[in-house]
Amino acid sequence: xxxxxxxxxxxxxxxxxxxxxxxxxxxxxxxxxxxxxxxxxxxxxxxxxxxxxxxxxxxxxxxxxxxxxxxxxxxxxxxxxxxxxxxxxxxxxxxxxxxxxxxxxxxxxxxxxxxxxxxxxxxxxxxxxxxxxxxxxxxxxxxxxxxxxxxxxxxxxxxxxxxxxxxxxxxxxxxxxxxxxxxxxxxxxxxxxxxxxxxxxxxxxxxxxxxxxxxxxxxxxxxxxxxxxxxxxxxxxxxxxxxxxxxxxxxxxxxxxxxxxxxxxxxxxxxxxxxxxxxxxxxxxxxxxxxxxxxxxxxxxxxxxxxxxxxxxxxxxxxxxxxxxxxxxxxxxxxxxxxxxxxxxxxxxxxxxxxxxxxxxxxxxxxxxxxxxxxxxxxxxxxxxxxxxxxxxxxxxxxxxxx
Amino acid sequence: xxxxxxxxxxxxxxxxxxxxxxxxxxxxxxxxxxxxxxxxxxxxxxxxxxxxxxxxxxxxxxxxxxxxxxxxxxxxxxxxxxxxxxxxxxxxxxxxxxxxxxxxxxxxxxxxxxxxxxxxxxxxxxxxxxxxxxxxxxxxxxxxxxxxxxxxxxxxxxxxxxxxxxxxxxxxxxxxxxxxxxxxxxxxxxxxxxxxxxxxxxxxxxxxxxxxxxxxxxxxxxxxxxxxxxxxxxxxxxxxxxxxxxxxxxxxxxxxxxxxxxxxxxxxxxxxxxxxxxxxxxxxxxxxxxxxxxxxxxxxxxxxxxxxxxxxxxxxxxxxxxxxxxxxxxxxxxxxxxxxxxxxxxxxxxxxxxxxxxxxxxxxxxxxxxxxxxxxxxxxxxxxxxxxxxxxxxxxxxxxxxx
Numbered sequence: 001x002x003x004x005x006x007x008x009x010x011x012x013x014x015x016x017x018x019x020x021x022x023x024x025x026x027x028x029x030x031x032x033x034x035x036x037x038x039x040x041x042x043x044x045x046x047x048x049x050x051x052x053x054x055x056x057x058x059x060x061x062x063x064x065x066x067x068x069x070x071x072x073x074x075x076x077x078x079x080x081x082x083x084x085x086x087x088x089x090x091x092x093x094x095x096x097x098x099x100x101x102x103x104x105x106x107x108x109x110x111x112x113x114x115x116x117x118x119x120x121x122x123x124x125x126x127x128x129x130x131x132x133x134x135x136x137x138x139x140x141x142x143x144x145x146x147x148x149x150x151x152x153x154x155x156x157x158x159x160x161x162x163x164x165x166x167x168x169x170x171x172x173x174x175x176x177x178x179x180x181x182x183x184x185x186x187x188x189x190x191x192x193x194x195x196x197x198x199x200x201x202x203x204x205x206x207x208x209x210x211x212x213x214x215x216x217x218x219x220x221x222x223x224x225x226x227x228x229x230x231x232x233x234x235x236x237x238x239x240x241x242x243x244x245x246x247x248x249x250x251x252x253x254x255x256x257x258x259x260x261x262x263x264x265x266x267x268x269x270x271x272x273x274x275x276x277x278x279x280x281x282x283x284x285x286x287x288x289x290x291x292x293x294x295x296x297x298x299x300x301x302x303x304x305x306x307x308x309x310x311x312x313x314x315x316x317x318x319x320x321x322x323x324x325x326x327x328x329x330x331x332x333x334x335x336x337x338x339x340x341x342x343x344x345x346x347x348x349x350x351x352x353x354x355x356x357x358x359x360x361x362x363x364x365x366x367x368x369x370x371x372x373x374x375x376x377x378x379x380x381x382x383x384x385x386x387x388x389x390x391x392x393x394x395x396x397x398x399x400x401x402x403x
Numbered sequence: 404x405x406x407x408x409x410x411x412x413x414x415x416x417x418x419x420x421x422x423x424x425x426x427x428x429x430x431x432x433x434x435x436x437x438x439x440x441x442x443x444x445x446x447x448x449x450x451x452x453x454x455x456x457x458x459x460x461x462x463x464x465x466x467x468x469x470x471x472x473x474x475x476x477x478x479x480x481x482x483x484x485x486x487x488x489x490x491x492x493x494x495x496x497x498x499x500x501x502x503x504x505x506x507x508x509x510x511x512x513x514x515x516x517x518x519x520x521x522x523x524x525x526x527x528x529x530x531x532x533x534x535x536x537x538x539x540x541x542x543x544x545x546x547x548x549x550x551x552x553x554x555x556x557x558x559x560x561x562x563x564x565x566x567x568x569x570x571x572x573x574x575x576x577x578x579x580x581x582x583x584x585x586x587x588x589x590x591x592x593x594x595x596x597x598x599x600x601x602x603x604x605x606x607x608x609x610x611x612x613x614x615x616x617x618x619x620x621x622x623x624x625x626x627x628x629x630x631x632x633x634x635x636x637x638x639x640x641x642x643x644x645x646x647x648x649x650x651x652x653x654x655x656x657x658x659x660x661x662x663x664x665x666x667x668x669x670x671x672x673x674x675x676x677x678x679x680x681x682x683x684x685x686x687x688x689x690x691x692x693x694x695x696x697x698x699x700x701x702x703x704x705x706x707x708x709x710x711x712x713x714x715x716x717x718x719x720x721x722x723x724x725x726x727x728x729x730x731x732x733x734x735x736x737x738x739x740x741x742x743x744x745x746x747x748x749x750x751x752x753x754x755x756x757x758x759x760x761x762x763x764x765x766x767x768x769x770x771x772x773x774x775x776x777x778x779x780x781x782x783x784x785x786x787x788x789x790x791x792x793x794x795x796x797x798x799x800x801x802x803x804x805x806x
Contacts, residue, residue, distance in 0.1 A: 015658050017432025022425075028674070029420025222655035224639045225662040232631030239627055252625035255418050255675065259628040271431065272658065 044104025112157025116165030139178030156204030158265025203296030447507025515560025519568030542581030559607030561668025606699030
């Protein structure tokens with residue numbers, strides 16, 4: 001998760017310095033669960049096993065994990081029921097279990113929500129304050145965490161190759177991202193995603209694409225490597241999502257989506273680029289905080305509207321949209337203005353064709369809270385400094401275009 | 404450095420499992436030398452400083468490093484004079500210095516040769532046998548090394564983001580790759596490459612491109628992510644090398660080449676792909692071992708000839724060459740056979756235009772040793788199992804086409 005501040009008033013468009021530091025070891029491919037016991041053994045024998053609801057049990061993965069843990073003579077405490085858009089209450093519960101049971105390592109089995117929650121638990125164990133919601137709110141400078149091993153079951157958030165996590169507090173209508181800890185080991189077996197529903201597969205792919213687009217639309221123009229990598233991830237999803245929807249057990253399609261997921265949110269496709277504020281994520285987190293909707297769906301609805309809004313507001317960004325239309329969607333016909341629009345249309349049609357809802361109205365969301373949401377998004381201090389700066393009015397206008 | 408064995412007789416072209424594990428922290432950009440003292444301090448105060456010849460002193464980097472080491476109160480032992488195509492004698496010397504001085508960490512300042520030699524020294528300190536050449540020969544399973552920090556001054560080998568190294572023994576005419584250790588920290592400041600000569604800049608870029616092409620021409624066809632990433636690296640070099648040759652202090656060009664260098668040899672562009680045997684590297688190492696030529700120059704001369712040879716020998720690989728012509732060189736006109744040839748021509752012309760010698764004859768190499776070299780390349784056991792398997796006769800034929 002990358003939320004770098006940015007200074008769009010700077011006219012300099014040259015490459016920025018960066019630090020690459022991703023300590024996560026990824027075991028990628030069918031059957032890599034065979035590396036689970038040795039991965040955990042590096043850290044100890046006392047395991048907190050975190051997971052969500054039924055899907056991990058339905059596909060038999062839970063039983064497989066329990067068998068390995070028993071054979072390896074691990075002491076296991078379970079922390080289940082972790083929500084999509086994971087809640088602070090689950091973090092509190094997990095931290096308590098870790099402290100009571102003197103846990104050595106967390107094993108997270110699931111998608112991005114379970115993983116994000118597990119990261120916050122891992123850091124929460126060493127948090128010195130009493131209020132873990134305060135940790136979430138100030139969580140960008142945490143220094144110590146329990147080690148974390150995960151088994152991924154959804155290609156979406158990139159949490160398996162990233163140090164960030166997003167936690168929600170429904171009491172205060174807040175959904176906040178922070179940096180916690182990188183997983184030490186991520187076991188990424190695409191076969192675990194064969195049974196993911198069409199809806200969640202499409203939403204996950206929208207999330208992957210959003211992670212790329214949030215950084216791709218930046219003021220820095222001379223990062224050929226990072227831009228090319230970003231375009232590669234987008235093209236990989238564009239090619240493979242329709243295959244996975246058509247044939248859910250297509251290994252190559254599922255594997256390419258899983259690789260794309262890991263790279264997209266790693267920060268690597270943004271190396272050298274000026275921060276952009278990740279505006280669509282800022283807007284979406286408000287939606288999820290108020291309405292608990294699926295993150296990727298919110299992003300898919302918001303992104304084309306955000307694009308049209310900023311292109312109209314600041315035509316100086318047209319060139320970047322032309323690059324997007326040409327290099328990602330293979331478009332070439334028309335003036336720059338036409339190409340820029342065509343690229344956005346292509347993205348919107350892609351999401352529609354994948355079966356993702358196209359309006360907030362379909363999700364039973366009306367304009368009741370848009371003012372408060374816009375204000376809160378901007379209170380977090382990112383969007384007035386975004387790629388194209390957004391006022392509260394801009395944000396309300398984008399939300400309204402989604403109705 | 405990636406030399407995976409492969410089984411070209413297998414008809415299966417589907418994605419392979421892989422492990423991602425690159426612990427190196429990269430500080431990328433101008434002025435990142437400010438992170439040097441803290442990077443070394445993690446490991447201790449007793450430093451072996453390795454470097455090559457005059458260039459590090461000429462650009463003032465040596466003085467800057469010494470100043471930082473003095474201010475940080477490090478104890479420093481110098482190991483200079485490390486050769487291009489670094490020799491086993493330098494490894495022996497470095498290991499001796501480490502043992503005599505109870506060194507905590509190696510600081511390598513230079514290009515791939517200095518770094519490769521430093522990696523072998525780092526592992527050599529813990530090698531239990533008496534003969535370090537035996538370590539090089541059997542060096543794929545080493546478990547323990549001294550920590551290594553480097554400051555990169557040449558975009559070429561990717562040693563800054565890779566665990567491998569290549570060491571030469573001129574007495575036995577052998578140049579052998581092995582896995583030693585990943586750098587803990589790589590400081591990659593593109594400004595240190597501003598003064599690299601046109602010849603070495605071009606040769607380095609040929610090396611970067613070769614690292615990609617060696618893996619790109621593989622039997623696995625469904626790795627969209629890795630193939631796209633490989634194409635991105637190639638296109639980045641194709642765009643930025645001419646700029647760097649024209650304007651040696653163009654920051655963006657030098658920076659893109661440096662990023663490309665790190666990614667190219669990291670293994671990442673090959674994730675999921677069946678091993679290919681890295682045939683051009685196998686052939687080039689013989690050339691360097693016999694004639695001590697610049698590695699990248701040897702690769703640039705060999706690669707187009709290798710391509711033409713295997714395309715003629717096994718037309719089933721045409722489709723991959725068509726993909727190369729289209730996605731890397733932007734070609735589209737002609738039959739598949741024509742496109743395949745045009746892609747190879749484009750590569751050859753690119754190397755020629757960059758001023759790289761085009762024949763071995765220009766390097767005063769004749770066919771005297773081709774038979775022995777081919778036999779030795781195949782004794783190493785990789786080329787008869789390469790992407791398109793090569794017999795001794797095939798190899799001699801490729802060498803002869805380079806005259």
